[in-house]
Structure formats: C-alpha cells, structure tokens
Amino acid sequence: MQAPLPLTRDLVLIGGGHTHALVLRMWGMNPLPGTRLTLINPGPTAPYSGMLPGFVAGHYQREALDIDLVKLARFAGARIVFGRVDGIDREARLINVTGRAPIFYDVASVDIGITSDLPALEGFTAHAVPAKPLGAFATRWDGFVQSAPTSPRVAVIGAGVAGVELSLAAQHRMEQAGLNGHVVLLEAGEAALRDIGDGARRALLAQLEQKRVELRVNAKIARVTNNGVTLETDEDIAAGFVIGAAGALPQAWLGDTGLQLSDGFIDVGPTLQSLNDPAIFAVGDCAHLTHAPRPKAGVFAVREAPVLVHNLRAALSGGRLQPYHPQKDYLKLISTGHKRAVADKLGLRLEGDWLWRWKNQIDQKFMGKFRELPVMTSVPEVPTRAALGLAEMLQGAKPPCGGCAAKPGAHVLSDGLAGLQQPMRSDVLQGAGDDAAVLRHGDGVQVITADHFRAFFDDPYLMARIAAVHALGDIWAMGAQPQAALATLILPRMRDRMQEQTLREIMAAASEVFREAGADLVGGHTSVGPELTVGFTVTGLHSGAPVGLSGAKPGDVLLLTKPIGSGTIFAAEMQGQARGEDVAAALGVMAGPLGTASGILAPVAHAMTDVTGYGLAGHLLTILRASGVSADLSLAQVPFMQGALELAQSGIRSTLYPDNAVMQAQMAGFDEGDPRCALLLDPQTAGGLLAAVPPEHVDATLAELSAKGVTAVRIGVLGEGPPLIGLG
Structure with missing residues (x-):
C-alpha cells in the first residue's frame, strides 16, 4: 500500500464566504497533492446572503440559509478551525486566532465579508442588530418574532436595496405571524434607493407604500436606545427591533495587517492578490478590485471562485496566474416580501411573482452545490490476490474511526x-x-x-x-x-x-x-x-x-x-x-x-x-x-x-x-x-x-x-x- 504523500505547503482560507465555499467544493474535486488546506471560520456554518430576505419573510427555515462548512471541509480534505482571526503577522507568516495558537501559512486568502455595524452611532452596538454578519442577525430576528408583542415595531436604518428588501420582508413576516406590526425605514439622505435604475426604484417605492412601510428621508439619527431610535431633531421613533442596513464597513483588524487598503478594504489586482503581498489573496466584499472597482455584490464573489482556485493552485505549484475580469453590469433580483420580486436591469420596471420564482431557483441551485456533495470513501479495494480473510474484513467497511x-x-x-x-x-x-x-x-x-x-x-x-x-x-x-x-x-x-x-x-x-x-x-x-x-x-x-x-x-x-x-x-x-x-x-x-x-x-x-x-x-x-x-x-x-x-x-x-x-x-x-x-x-x-x-x-x-x-x-x-x- 502506498504511503500518504508528504505535505509541503500550507494554504489557509480565512473566512467561509461564498467564494471560499465554492473553492472548497472545487478543491475537493481536484486537490493539489502536497497541500494542507485549512479553513478558519468563527463557526461551523456560513449563511448565504441571497436567501436572507426570504428567511426574514418566513419563506425559508433558518437551516436553509446555512452552508455546512464541516461537511464541506471533510469533502475538500481540509481541516477546519473554529475561531475568529484578529490579525496576520506577514513577516512570520502566522495568522492570529483569538484564544488559540497562531496558524502558519505559505499562501492565504481572505473572504470575511463586511459588517453593517455602525459603531460610531451612539447606542448602536448595545441596542441595534447589524444586518451583516448574517448569522447573528438571522438568529436575533428569529428570536424577536417568536417573542414579539401583538403590535411590534421595527426600525430599519438605511434605505438602500438591502434596507428596503429587509423592511418589506419584516413587514410580511409579522403579518403572516398574525401580528399588527409596523416597520419604519430611515434614510439620512434626501432619497431612497439612489443606486438602482429608475424602473426598479419606482416599483420598490410602490411596494413600500402598498405594504404600509413608513419611509422617512432626511432622517438623521442621533442615537439608538433600548426603546428605539432618536433623530437629530429629538424625535423619538419607538422600535423593539432596530436593524442596521446602512453602509458596508470592513473588518477592523485588517487595518493592522500592513496590507494596502482602500477605505479599509484589501486592495487586489487582476489576479486577486494583495497589491503589496502576493502571498495573500482577497475576494468577496472584503476586497477592493483596483483594476475594475465594483459595488459589494454576491454575484462578483461567486464568479471570482474559478479564478481564485486556479490562482491558489498556481501560487502553490509555481504555475501561471489568471486575471479576473468582472462583468460591467448584472441583473439584480430584489424580493419584496410576499414571494414577488423586482428586477433592476437597464432602467426597466420589471416585477412579479415569476421573478421571485426565478430568484428562488437561482438561490436553491447555488445552495444545492453544497447539499449534494458526492459521497467520499477511503475503503481500499481488495486486490485480486490477497490473504484469506481480507475480503471479509473489508466487506461493508466504513472509514476507520479515530x-x-x-x-x-x-x-x-x-x-x-x-x-x-x-x-x-x-x-x-x-x-x-x-x-x-x-x-x-x-x-x-x-x-x-x-x-x-x-x-x-x-x-x-x-x-x-x-x-x-x-x-x-x-x-x-x-x-x-x-x-x-x-x-x-x-x-x-x-x-x-x-x-x-x-x-x-x-x-x-x-x-x-x-x-x-x-x-x-x-x-x-x-x-x-x-x-x-x-x-x-x-x-x-x-x-x-x-x-x-x-x-x-x-x-x-x-x-x-x-x-x-x-x-x-x-x-x-x-x-x-x-x-x-x-x-x-x-x-x-x-x-x-x-x-x-x-x-x-x-x-x-x-x-x-x-x-x-x-x-x-x-x-x-x-x-x-x-x-x-x-x-x-x-x-x-x-x-x-x-x-x-x-x-x-x-x-x-x-x-x-x-x-x-x-x-x-x-x-x-x-x-x-x-x-x-x-x-x-x-x-x-x-x-x-x-x-x-x-x-x-x-x-x-x-x-x-x-x-x-x-x-x-x-x-x-x-x-x-x-x-x-x-x-x-
């Protein structure tokens, strides 16, 4: 029997974001011999952002959102470390993880997403729930609905696409639960939905009005309290649940790594490598594409995966790296709470339940990649000529336990x-x-x-x-x-x-x-x-x-x-x-x-x-x-x-x-x-x-x-x- 091949290089994936999840799946199909692959993530699952509004609306169960990283790591032949990264010592090639020994890397990739936390806003950390990271938000929202009073009030900070989508979903969920709920959507600027086409904007504003979501513009917030939100005009807006959906903030620890950053996001070039450290790659929302800046959107993270897996293999084996060229435009499907959706494309106004079915199909297909992993087995085949009793011992054998x-x-x-x-x-x-x-x-x-x-x-x-x-x-x-x-x-x-x-x-x-x-x-x-x-x-x-x-x-x-x-x-x-x-x-x-x-x-x-x-x-x-x-x-x-x-x-x-x-x-x-x-x-x-x-x-x-x-x-x-x- 051939001995296992020795390990010569350490590849570490920091974060279980969408790109890294796809990389793990691709790696399991075609691993690079001699590489020890490690995934570091705070928990055993990673939520899929595309289905979060559907969960908030009550269309999906909580577990439907989660990519099971333990199963995925097993399939990929990777070790998974449960922990939160808080720094990188680039000189020593060590990744610092809170509460445990550092982890060595030859090549590392960062896919840790963003946060919608607003730490500078008084009372936000203590009394509000940022929409990102998604896992913590989903758990808090589920608990709120389960224990909500008869007439709950929800305040959503930020009237961009995410804020509107979550407002409509929250209103629908409370109606379905038989609650007389009320959602108020707060926008500090003069208008909501400034970053999408006119047709989609008009459709979504009409949905807010139809669903009796109260939209407040020029609503600059002074503080968040245990009872809701106080505006700079000293007006108090009562709310039992305050959602932060404004802004896209990077993880704070990136600022101490010495990596070149733009507004706290890791600057990467066409090969998805850091501009000042080629041993570190970055993808998804935590990265800034210096060669082709794009908004923070999951579609780019998904399409980065094939390029990233190729380039990681090349970096570890001395191969040639490929460039990533993001598309200039993409279709946005925005759910409106009640199994309908609005499409943002070319300024047209497109809406209907057929768009929600299409979005659901896309989301389910993506999650199906991780639910339907091929069954892996390590049971050896019995040679044609073997000692008596070997076939009997291997018949129906399972992987040996540890x-x-x-x-x-x-x-x-x-x-x-x-x-x-x-x-x-x-x-x-x-x-x-x-x-x-x-x-x-x-x-x-x-x-x-x-x-x-x-x-x-x-x-x-x-x-x-x-x-x-x-x-x-x-x-x-x-x-x-x-x-x-x-x-x-x-x-x-x-x-x-x-x-x-x-x-x-x-x-x-x-x-x-x-x-x-x-x-x-x-x-x-x-x-x-x-x-x-x-x-x-x-x-x-x-x-x-x-x-x-x-x-x-x-x-x-x-x-x-x-x-x-x-x-x-x-x-x-x-x-x-x-x-x-x-x-x-x-x-x-x-x-x-x-x-x-x-x-x-x-x-x-x-x-x-x-x-x-x-x-x-x-x-x-x-x-x-x-x-x-x-x-x-x-x-x-x-x-x-x-x-x-x-x-x-x-x-x-x-x-x-x-x-x-x-x-x-x-x-x-x-x-x-x-x-x-x-x-x-x-x-x-x-x-x-x-x-x-x-x-x-x-x-x-x-x-x-x-x-x-x-x-x-x-x-x-x-x-x-x-x-x-x-x-x-």
Whole structure:
C-alpha cells in the first residue's frame, strides 16, 4: 500500500464566504497533492446572503440559509478551525486566532465579508442588530418574532436595496405571524434607493407604500436606545427591533495587517492578490478590485471562485496566474416580501411573482452545490490476490474511526493482558485493572496512566486539548491531583516548518490544559508516521486512598457529568453525514476538563470512573463487576449530545460498536430499535465522570456541582445482585 504523500505547503482560507465555499467544493474535486488546506471560520456554518430576505419573510427555515462548512471541509480534505482571526503577522507568516495558537501559512486568502455595524452611532452596538454578519442577525430576528408583542415595531436604518428588501420582508413576516406590526425605514439622505435604475426604484417605492412601510428621508439619527431610535431633531421613533442596513464597513483588524487598503478594504489586482503581498489573496466584499472597482455584490464573489482556485493552485505549484475580469453590469433580483420580486436591469420596471420564482431557483441551485456533495470513501479495494480473510474484513467497511473508537475491542484487551504478571515491587500497589496504576509515594500514593488516540478531527490544537483532557480523565476519576505529563506524538510527514508549527500548536494547547489542571508538561517523544496521533502519560498525587472501581454499594446513585454520543457523531462526520453544528457542539463538550467535577465527587463517591472507549455501559459494568453489585439505569435520564439520537436512529455506528455490542448480554431490556440503547454502547472520547454516590449526599453534591458550573445528572441506582444493567 502506498504511503500518504508528504505535505509541503500550507494554504489557509480565512473566512467561509461564498467564494471560499465554492473553492472548497472545487478543491475537493481536484486537490493539489502536497497541500494542507485549512479553513478558519468563527463557526461551523456560513449563511448565504441571497436567501436572507426570504428567511426574514418566513419563506425559508433558518437551516436553509446555512452552508455546512464541516461537511464541506471533510469533502475538500481540509481541516477546519473554529475561531475568529484578529490579525496576520506577514513577516512570520502566522495568522492570529483569538484564544488559540497562531496558524502558519505559505499562501492565504481572505473572504470575511463586511459588517453593517455602525459603531460610531451612539447606542448602536448595545441596542441595534447589524444586518451583516448574517448569522447573528438571522438568529436575533428569529428570536424577536417568536417573542414579539401583538403590535411590534421595527426600525430599519438605511434605505438602500438591502434596507428596503429587509423592511418589506419584516413587514410580511409579522403579518403572516398574525401580528399588527409596523416597520419604519430611515434614510439620512434626501432619497431612497439612489443606486438602482429608475424602473426598479419606482416599483420598490410602490411596494413600500402598498405594504404600509413608513419611509422617512432626511432622517438623521442621533442615537439608538433600548426603546428605539432618536433623530437629530429629538424625535423619538419607538422600535423593539432596530436593524442596521446602512453602509458596508470592513473588518477592523485588517487595518493592522500592513496590507494596502482602500477605505479599509484589501486592495487586489487582476489576479486577486494583495497589491503589496502576493502571498495573500482577497475576494468577496472584503476586497477592493483596483483594476475594475465594483459595488459589494454576491454575484462578483461567486464568479471570482474559478479564478481564485486556479490562482491558489498556481501560487502553490509555481504555475501561471489568471486575471479576473468582472462583468460591467448584472441583473439584480430584489424580493419584496410576499414571494414577488423586482428586477433592476437597464432602467426597466420589471416585477412579479415569476421573478421571485426565478430568484428562488437561482438561490436553491447555488445552495444545492453544497447539499449534494458526492459521497467520499477511503475503503481500499481488495486486490485480486490477497490473504484469506481480507475480503471479509473489508466487506461493508466504513472509514476507520479515530479517538477512543479506534481502540481494540474489550475482549481483545482482556485476552491480550491476561498473561500480565502481578507487580513484583512492594511500592507498586496496583497495576492493570483500574483506571490508573497506583504507586506508593511518601505518606500517600502516585497514580500513573497513559492514553493516546489517532486524530478524529483535523485540527492539531483542538485534538491536543481533547487528548490532554482525555488522558487526565483517569487521574481525575481516581480523585488524584494531576502532577506531570509526557507527550507521545506521531506527526504526519510534512516539511520541517510545517511540522514545527504543528508541534507548536499541539504543545500550546496541551500546556494550557495541564497548567489549568495544576500539572506540568515536562517533555515527551515524537515520531513521524502516516497520520496524526496524540497521547500523554500523566501522573497524579493523592494523599490518601484513591477512588477506585470496587467500592460501590447497593443504594448508591449514579451521577454522570457529560452527555454521551461522541463516537456516533464523529463516525457520521467521517462519512459526511453529521451536521456541522452538532460536530462543533460535541467538540466543545469533549474539550471540557473534569477537574472541578472530580474535586466535588471524589470526597463522597464510593466508586468512580471516566467514560471512554467502551461506552457508558462498558464502564458501568467495570464498576459493577469490581463492586459485586447490579444497576438500574433510567434511559429517560441519560443525557445525549446534540444530534446523537438522530444519527443513532438513522443507523450510524462507530467502528468499535460491534465489539461493544457483546455487552448487550448483560443488559436486561436492551432494545435494538431504541437509539438510546445503542448510544449506551457508543465509544466516548474525553467523556464524563461516572460516580456512585451515597443517596444522602446526592442532592448536596448536585447543588455544589451546579454552583461550580458543572452539569451532572442522576441516571440510575445500584442494587443487590450480579453485575447486570437493567434498563427502564
């Protein structure tokens, strides 16, 4: 089998705008070997601006606006980093991302859009909602409509195309919701819609009048308040929701990059490269086309994509770049709220429901490019001549899971360790069998454990954080105080500078986690291999007897500190079937440390463990076997990660699931058709603590956990009998 090709160049896309979304799709169809592609975006989705007025009007659901960047990145073979860029160190070729280690680039492209925020207007930031960025605006608008009073009032600042379109959409949405709403559209100038043809302008003004949208011109705003807008004439205009649709402002951090700018927008030439830094490209609304200035419009962003992807490939491979020549004019289709639209072309007055249907068709076709990605598979074909058993192992195989779902089955582990000798040293108090080995250390004990996993998400920084939390889980499960850690890393083959930066990201993330836990990262070992693997050996100290598996008693209540479902979610993500929002939420849960929970649970728990590869059921069974008790588990109380139940219901399973499924024999009431049962066997990575707590301490313990910001739930109770789990 051919080894993966080494990586030699880093390409970073800053922002998930329309151009970059199309670049990712094109890249997935024809990637450039040797390139590591990275997308940095604040969240897992990017809203499509063309459908925003339709959403405001109620024609589309919120999710219809979103391009799922996680699925798109998986298709493109790109890593996605959730974060907000706040600067570029062009000399060091580093992109600064708030709250994490910088990201190295050889070539970067910027597609971060614009904002309609008006920070200079008193009270705007506190009391108004800019129409851009779109995602935050869409969420706020949806919440407003859901909780609006009977007669809501909306004020829209700016009577350009965007302001008129949003005003008509807002008025329609409130009417459809049975609300007696009123929209006032405020324009500081002498006339509305100054930048479109006369025919379209007359049609839109007629629509404003017909829909009883109040248009106010020469309405210069002094301030925005909690109750609406105050004009410079001291007139107060009441509004429960104020929309900023005026102006097109660049992101402020661009001003500190040293890039040549025009009014804060990145100056680019025909090849879409910065005029004073050819290693940086810029597209969409954040760029200024110096060779052919154009208004800020999505049509240009979409048509830049083929040129940009060609030029990025050329810049990375030594090829010849192409120029981008934008069209001089374009058709504007402007929706009017009630599934009608106006066309702006050649000064003509064109309007009707047929234009809205045409616009909807264009929008749906664009979004269809990202909803209908080809299914990618990495399962190798069976050679004509191969060893016996190979075809059977590959038949119906799915992409191999990472994380704790990549470990061998429980029977493999137990059989393989069966011959392990008992400790011969008197200071080794306990070897294999519990969460960590226990060594005598002065008047107390030292616990030691090792854990690692192959990456299941292509972000070294985030994987290092989760791997550190995962390794510390065994220390926290025994109630010990983390002491020191050694890293064991396998880095993919790549050029030295890229390996160096990847190592910096990993060590920065891990050091943060261990220092927060009170431990030092003191060194480790690295090697080079086919894929990223991150692991740590961790020690901890305990002044007395650590919490183990064998102390649970009948009547104890089972408390769990994290929801389950990570194995299913990331099995689905590898197959391109998980929603990006669910993936991001799961990563947030997994990266959460357990130190606070351990400090509260350990003093009262009779037994405790962390939930990892053998699932909630498997780790509960280790307590039951060690303690000689049974358990009644309440399926209704078990918490599940966002999206996990739906994926389990659809049949998604991790590659470790079949091995874990043998535990069904020890689970009374297990129902194959119930996704909650399947998720009990789901392998977890960096899962929560499972503690057996005496009933008299449960309420106080839960209250203390809640006060410290830890979510924990009671999921069952222990009883007399053999080590079986009853489900109810």
